[in-house]
Amino acid sequence: MRRRLNIVFNLARGTDKEGAMKEIASGVKLQGFHVWILICSALLASIGLNTNSVAVIIGAMLISPLMSPILGIGLSMGIHDKELFFQSMRNFLVAILLSLGTSILFFLATPLKESTSELLSRTYPTLLDVLIAFVGGVAGIVAISRRDKTNAIPGVAIATALMPPLCTAGYGLATMKLNIFFGAFYLFVLNAIFISLATFFIVKYLKFPVKIYMNKPREKLYSRWSALLLLVAIVPSGYFLYKVYNRQAVKNQIQAHIINKLENEGREIIKWNLLQRDKDVDIKIYYSGKVLSPKDVDSMQNFLLSHKMGKYILKPFRMNITRDEVNELSAEVANDIFAQMVEQNARNIHVVDTLNVYKEVSLIIPGLDSPYIINTLAVDSLTRFSYATRVPLSPKLDSLLNKYLLQRLYLDTIITIPRIIKK
Numbered sequence: 001m002r003r004r005l006n007i008v009f010n011l012a013r014g015t016d017k018e019g020a021m022k023e024i025a026s027g028v029k030l031q032g033f034h035v036w037i038l039i040c041s042a043l044l045a046s047i048g049l050n051t052n053s054v055a056v057i058i059g060a061m062l063i064s065p066l067m068s069p070i071l072g073i074g075l076s077m078g079i080h081d082k083e084l085f086f087q088s089m090r091n092f093l094v095a096i097l098l099s100l101g102t103s104i105l106f107f108l109a110t111p112l113k114e115s116t117s118e119l120l121s122r123t124y125p126t127l128l129d130v131l132i133a134f135v136g137g138v139a140g141i142v143a144i145s146r147r148d149k150t151n152a153i154p155g156v157a158i159a160t161a162l163m164p165p166l167c168t169a170g171y172g173l174a175t176m177k178l179n180i181f182f183g184a185f186y187l188f189v190l191n192a193i194f195i196s197l198a199t200f201f202i203v204k205y206l207k208f209p210v211k212i213y214m215n216k217p218r219e220k221l222y223s224r225w226s227a228l229l230l231l232v233a234i235v236p237s238g239y240f241l242y243k244v245y246n247r248q249a250v251k252n253q254i255q256a257h258i259i260n261k262l263e264n265e266g267r268e269i270i271k272w273n274l275l276q277r278d279k280d281v282d283i284k285i286y287y288s289g290k291v292l293s294p295k296d297v298d299s300m301q302n303f304l305l306s307h308k309m310g311k312y313i314l315k316p317f318r319m320n321i322t323r324d325e326v327n328e329l330s331a332e333v334a335n336d337i338f339a340q341m342v343e344q345n346a347r348n349i350h351v352v353d354t355l356n357v358y359k360e361v362s363l364i365i366p367g368l369d370s371p372y373i374i375n376t377l378a379v380d381s382l383t384r385f386s387y388a389t390r391v392p393l394s395p396k397l398d399s400l401l402n403k404y405l406l407q408r409l410y411l412d413t414i415i416t417i418p419r420i421i422k423k
Helices: 002-008 017-028 032-052 052-062 065-077 082-109 129-143 150-159 163-174 179-205 218-262 293-305 323-328 331-346 354-364 395-410
Strands: 268-277 280-288 312-318 368-375 383-389 414-419
Touching: 017 065, 017 082, 032 052, 032 082, 032 163, 052 163, 065 082, 065 129, 065 179, 082 163, 129 179, 129 218, 163 293, 179 218, 179 280, 218 268, 218 280, 218 293, 218 312, 293 312, 354 395, 395 414
Parallel strands: 280 312, 383 414
Antiparallel strands: 268 280, 368 383
16 A cells, blocks of 8 residues: 555656756746746736736736746755856846836836726735745646656646736836735745745755765855755745734634624625734724624724734724625725725714615604715714605604614714605
8 A cells, every 4th residue: 555655646756857957947047038928928917917807817927937037046956056046046036127117117107007906916925825836836846847748837837926916016116005016025025935945845855966066165165055045045934924824813813703793793894904003903894784883893892802912903984885886896996985984984974874774764753755864074073864754753753763863873963954845
């Protein structure tokens, strides 16, 4: 059984080490047609990100030559090849500059400046991104090292997704949205590091021939330099991975104990995210449905405090729009709506689902028509409830309506504006 498993999972069988080294070394070169392919890839990725076209983005990833210098860095560290390392690193940096430059020029020229969902999805790494980069790196070097070539390389190029986050970083620079630039470039660098590390480990596992130098002291020096470079790559990537893991763990807790609780109570969560603010982190939750009372918010905030998450501050914003309706809007319009909600919350203006309030009021006071809730920003910042009726409400019903609205909307003061419909 053990022998059978060894035959099935034997990675060394069918390896062409010399061929793999030559293929990677030749792909590292960034000149002539390689430069044009790189520019075309960056341009295609930018167009796809700008128009939300997944097909175009995939095409850009397929033709991108960015993978070659990253594999070259991992290979050179594994076989102690100083010349290959410096060549790979130099061409990798040039490729970054060319790709960024191309994407910046495109996003400066295009009239479409909005942050599409494809752009926003590449602004921060997750644990899944790190895992994909590492596994993709393993698959890449394994496929290249085969004597019988496979069709895995195109799939690796799509999975590792190097060009889209780099072009997203270019979008961030072109539009001066530095949070997008840093987040996307962080994702790109983390992907590149873990692809290189995966290449290094597989090269060592398969025992690729280490470069032999005639000068033994120099050979030892290069060996030490390779070990140092590996350490320099592993320590920051370990720190980055730790940060990504912590952020994901926090998001999982928030999802399990706050977001799921709100959904179980019948509210629809349209969108939520974490926003760093000085030493605190805002948990911005955009939802529709039943209004969250101050008591509800305090209860959830106390949960965060009891779980050593005191720096996370709950910021719920209620919206008169569903998740499906948000998805139908452009990212720019949706962001504008979210921004308006934040402003209204800052001014203590309650955004209310007029239809739900009308249905509830109709059960208490039949005969109302055309309800409308007005939140005034200027003058006195009071909330007004406008309605129409054929018969004036009695003082008792008017008082009941006022009391209900104050309790339903969590307000101290409200003005009701009746309008009599002529028969």
